[in-house]
Amino acid sequence: MLRRRQFIAATGAFILAACSGQGGDGKAGTVEITNVSYDPTRELYEAINPAFAAYWKQKTGQTVSFRMSHGGSGKQSRAIIDGLDADVATLALAYDIDAIADKGKLLPADWQKALPDNSAPYTSTIVFLVRKGNPKGIKDWGDLVKPGVEVITPNPKTSGGARWNFLAAWAYGRKQGGSDAAAEAYVKNLFGHVPVLDSGARGSTTTFVERGIGDVLLAWENEALLAEKELGKGNFQIVVPSISILAEPSVAVISANAKKHHVEEAAKAYLDFLYTPEAQVAIARNFYRPRDPKIAEQFKATFPPIPMVTVDKDFGGWKAAQKKFFDDGGVFDRIYAQK
Amino acid sequence: MPSHSPSTIKRPPGSWRQPSVLPGFRLTFGLSVTWLTLIVLIPLATIFMKSAGMGWHEFVQVGLSNRALAAYRLSFGTAAVAGLVNAVFGLLVAWVLVRYTFPGHKVVSALVDLPFALPTAVAGIALTAIYAPNGWIGQYLEPLGIKVAFTPLGIIVALVFIGLPFVVRSVEPVLADLGKDVEEAAATLGASRLQTFNRVIFPAIFPALLTGFALAFARGVGEYGSVIFISGNMPGRTEIAPLLIVTQLEQYAYNGATAIATVMMLASFGVLLALNLLQAARRRRYGA
Amino acid sequence: MTRRRTTTEGTAARRLLIALALAFLGFFLLLPLIAVFSEALKQGIGPFLDAVTSDDALSAIRLTLLVAAISVPVNMVFGVAASWAITKFQFPGKSLLITLIDLPFSVSPVVSGLIFVLLFGAHGWFGPWLAEHDVKIIFAVPGIVLATVFITFPFIARELIPLMMEQGKDDEEAAISLGASGWQTFWHVTLPNIRWGLLYGVLLCNARAMGEFGAVSVVSGHIRGETNTMPLHVEILYNEYDFVGAFAVASLLACLALVTLVAKTVLEWRFDIHGSAKH
Numbered sequence A: 001m002l003r004r005r006q007f008i009a010a011t012g013a014f015i016l017a018a019c020s021g022q023g024g025d026g027k028a029g030t031v032e033i034t035n036v037s038y039d040p041t042r043e044l045y046e047a048i049n050p051a052f053a054a055y056w057k058q059k060t061g062q063t064v065s066f067r068m069s070h071g072g073s074g075k076q077s078r079a080i081i082d083g084l085d086a087d088v089a090t091l092a093l094a095y096d097i098d099a100i101a102d103k104g105k106l107l108p109a110d111w112q113k114a115l116p117d118n119s120a121p122y123t124s125t126i127v128f129l130v131r132k133g134n135p136k137g138i139k140d141w142g143d144l145v146k147p148g149v150e151v152i153t154p155n156p157k158t159s160g161g162a163r164w165n166f167l168a169a170w171a172y173g174r175k176q177g178g179s180d181a182a183a184e185a186y187v188k189n190l191f192g193h194v195p196v197l198d199s200g201a202r203g204s205t206t207t208f209v210e211r212g213i214g215d216v217l218l219a220w221e222n223e224a225l226l227a228e229k230e231l232g233k234g235n236f237q238i239v240v241p242s243i244s245i246l247a248e249p250s251v252a253v254i255s256a257n258a259k260k261h262h263v264e265e266a267a268k269a270y271l272d273f274l275y276t277p278e279a280q281v282a283i284a285r286n287f288y289r290p291r292d293p294k295i296a297e298q299f300k301a302t303f304p305p306i307p308m309v310t311v312d313k314d315f316g317g318w319k320a321a322q323k324k325f326f327d328d329g330g331v332f333d334r335i336y337a338q339k
Numbered sequence B: 001m002p003s004h005s006p007s008t009i010k011r012p013p014g015s016w017r018q019p020s021v022l023p024g025f026r027l028t029f030g031l032s033v034t035w036l037t038l039i040v041l042i043p044l045a046t047i048f049m050k051s052a053g054m055g056w057h058e059f060v061q062v063g064l065s066n067r068a069l070a071a072y073r074l075s076f077g078t079a080a081v082a083g084l085v086n087a088v089f090g091l092l093v094a095w096v097l098v099r100y101t102f103p104g105h106k107v108v109s110a111l112v113d114l115p116f117a118l119p120t121a122v123a124g125i126a127l128t129a130i131y132a133p134n135g136w137i138g139q140y141l142e143p144l145g146i147k148v149a150f151t152p153l154g155i156i157v158a159l160v161f162i163g164l165p166f167v168v169r170s171v172e173p174v175l176a177d178l179g180k181d182v183e184e185a186a187a188t189l190g191a192s193r194l195q196t197f198n199r200v201i202f203p204a205i206f207p208a209l210l211t212g213f214a215l216a217f218a219r220g221v222g223e224y225g226s227v228i229f230i231s232g233n234m235p236g237r238t239e240i241a242p243l244l245i246v247t248q249l250e251q252y253a254y255n256g257a258t259a260i261a262t263v264m265m266l267a268s269f270g271v272l273l274a275l276n277l278l279q280a281a282r283r284r285r286y287g288a
Numbered sequence C: 001m002t003r004r005r006t007t008t009e010g011t012a013a014r015r016l017l018i019a020l021a022l023a024f025l026g027f028f029l030l031l032p033l034i035a036v037f038s039e040a041l042k043q044g045i046g047p048f049l050d051a052v053t054s055d056d057a058l059s060a061i062r063l064t065l066l067v068a069a070i071s072v073p074v075n076m077v078f079g080v081a082a083s084w085a086i087t088k089f090q091f092p093g094k095s096l097l098i099t100l101i102d103l104p105f106s107v108s109p110v111v112s113g114l115i116f117v118l119l120f121g122a123h124g125w126f127g128p129w130l131a132e133h134d135v136k137i138i139f140a141v142p143g144i145v146l147a148t149v150f151i152t153f154p155f156i157a158r159e160l161i162p163l164m165m166e167q168g169k170d171d172e173e174a175a176i177s178l179g180a181s182g183w184q185t186f187w188h189v190t191l192p193n194i195r196w197g198l199l200y201g202v203l204l205c206n207a208r209a210m211g212e213f214g215a216v217s218v219v220s221g222h223i224r225g226e227t228n229t230m231p232l233h234v235e236i237l238y239n240e241y242d243f244v245g246a247f248a249v250a251s252l253l254a255c256l257a258l259v260t261l262v263a264k265t266v267l268e269w270r271f272d273i274h275g276s277a278k279h
Helices: A002-019 A039-060 A073-081 A094-104 A141-145 A160-177 A180-191 A201-209 A221-231 A255-260 A264-273 A277-285 A293-298 A311-315 A317-326 A331-337 B025-052 B056-063 B066-099 B105-111 B120-131 B138-144 B152-177 B180-188 B193-222 B227-231 B241-250 B254-286 C002-006 C011-040 C045-053 C055-088 C094-106 C109-120 C127-132 C141-152 C155-167 C170-177 C182-211 C214-220 C230-239 C243-254 C256-273
Strands: A030-038 A063-071 A088-090 A122-131 A216-220 A236-239 A244-247 A251-253
Touching (some): A030 A039, A030 A264, A039 A221, A039 A264, A039 A277, A063 A073, A073 A088, A073 A094, A073 A160, A073 B241, A094 A317, A122 A221, A141 A160, A141 A180, A160 A201, A160 A216, A160 A311, A201 A221, A216 A221, A255 A264, A277 A293, B025 C055, B025 C094, B066 B105, B066 B193, B120 C230, B120 C243, B152 B193, B152 B227, B152 C011, B193 C109, B241 C109, B254 C094, C011 C243, C045 C055, C045 C243, C055 C155, C055 C182, C055 C243, C094 C141, C094 C155, C141 C214
Parallel strands (some): A030 A063, A030 A088
Antiparallel strands (some): A122 A216, A122 A236, A122 A244
């Protein structure tokens, strides 16, 4: 029996040793900031992090290092609620940070007021990616529901990005028909043209680009630009619709965690830094629309003006939109239930 | 390895089991049950507790909605078909590997474990690339009117891939262990090769085959990573049950997620238990 | 000559069976494998090597090996113990026990991760206590190990139970009656009998431990260079449209199948040297 006990004790000791918490060491000369973000921002933060580190070193003498985590926005938000040590969250939509405030109580409910521009230092919108030469002649939302056109978009139930697509389509339908009923009819028609609902935005891009399925990909502008300019160079082009939606990826300091790790000051400065001209240029280079009007002017060839609705003004905020459209029994479920 | 000698415990334990001259029952049984409880039962209990937290009405509304029922039908149906395909071909592969030698034998044998080592997402991506309409095989099937990717057929393909090692690796050791003497005896008594297989070999490997099928089936029911790439995820048509769990989680509805998980788990548990009981009954009849 | 033919099949039948098996494996196993390697080597060997030797990839490989090195031995002890108890003794409720051991197979990987979040997450059963004592389980290595142990829990036991059932317990009873101790019996009688089954079980368990994606993805937190295992690293690369990198790391995992080959060959050779191979 003795030996078994030793075995168990050894195992226990091992597990405890492996458990040793890491956490930021806010004292003295170093700080570590954990940035929990969504998928497409890796290159963006790879450009911004060293710039901020240099800036912060010069300003305070402290050395900043970063722990980066990327994944689906909703999943990342759940991980933070369940205890992932994020000091800052840089997610795809405000709804996911609202959930952290709501269910995790890790930051104040009015977090969106903490930074300028709704705490969204960069924006994007929804555009169409079509195959080279635009063989189906897609110009606007109305063309997507013509016979024989196949549209690729991810599943709004599992993908945050897809919810923007859905709402942009809704905005067009409502503008065109003048009512919610008309909007629902349009969106239902549109989803009748969708052959595959991938679980995430990047899965949809792959289906469209690599598998060659579909005539139009509904995508975030930054993703479409990436696909057009890098992923499938020369094989695709972007079509800008007559109306779209302002996508505001939100950022926030997860104050409870930052406080625990003694990195509040640096975390706050890190997010403030995103609004500086230096960061705004990096943002534009990574195909997000910069907030700074001067930088925006500089990159206006990349980002044509599009009339945009916003979630807050036109849909009553994310909570209302989520409940109405995407929760169980919402509009999206209804569209498929009727089929 | 157990870290001390089982011979230190010789006293036969409680009378609820049949006496045996072999030692080590208390140690091995105790160790198994303790470990099982810590690693499997307690964590799984959280699922039941969480879904018990919601009212019965709500539970039924989420766990047994029409949409969920369609997803269960799809998940259990495709897993059963894939399990059967694997039972047939897995047995064939095991047979060929154990009984015959041919060039590349060892490579083929090693290949069988591939579905476990390859992350499920990679498997899904690779299979989609092969069976999509512009894929290596898909392009030839498309003109024939056979669509694999983004249909239930695609789900079956993915589940066959995922479940194959279970059948092969369950049957293989038993088949290897089966001495040729019984077959020789049967042959000497005038049995044809087919008769020998049906009456002698098959009954001996049947429990292992059933185990393999059950495990491939159970694994297929819960599979997520590979299937979402190839299924197309169309609600009501190619939407698998694990995807519904993820959908619930995306709404921060942990209760709803556990409700669906509970239904799935009870159903698979029922199937597994039935198969295991069937085996036990068979063993009693034929003697072991 | 006639005697020989009665315990095997005719040449034609044999070739047909082999051809059928190979065709099946070709379509379902070999093609996906080729797809993975062809994607990985699309741009030649250079980008492939870059992808598998990047810092993040190396740390993912280290973590994956560590996780497998903990979970496989743990499950091996359990598997041998459980199959001994189940196959060498008669007791009521045996089918139930076997089914409970099977249970982790039937749980969706998504759920297997979720249960540990419900246990150890900030709002889980033990969450507040863990937070108070600054012990990290999920979104750290212990959580990944736990999820992996859970996922691979049944493998070895499940491999051994049918085999040991088929073998019965006569050999062991004979050894005991000849005066061998329980430990000696296990070591010299049972272990040689079950070694192939045990080996398969360990290899499967190891493959699955290294390849597991779904459950680990839920409890990892995806921190680059820290809590990303190889499958998670593959997903991240894929989501960054770094297809070559993703498939390069994936092909590394696929090579595990070759490790199986090497391990088996070495063991076969060793046992043949000692003249104790029973085949």
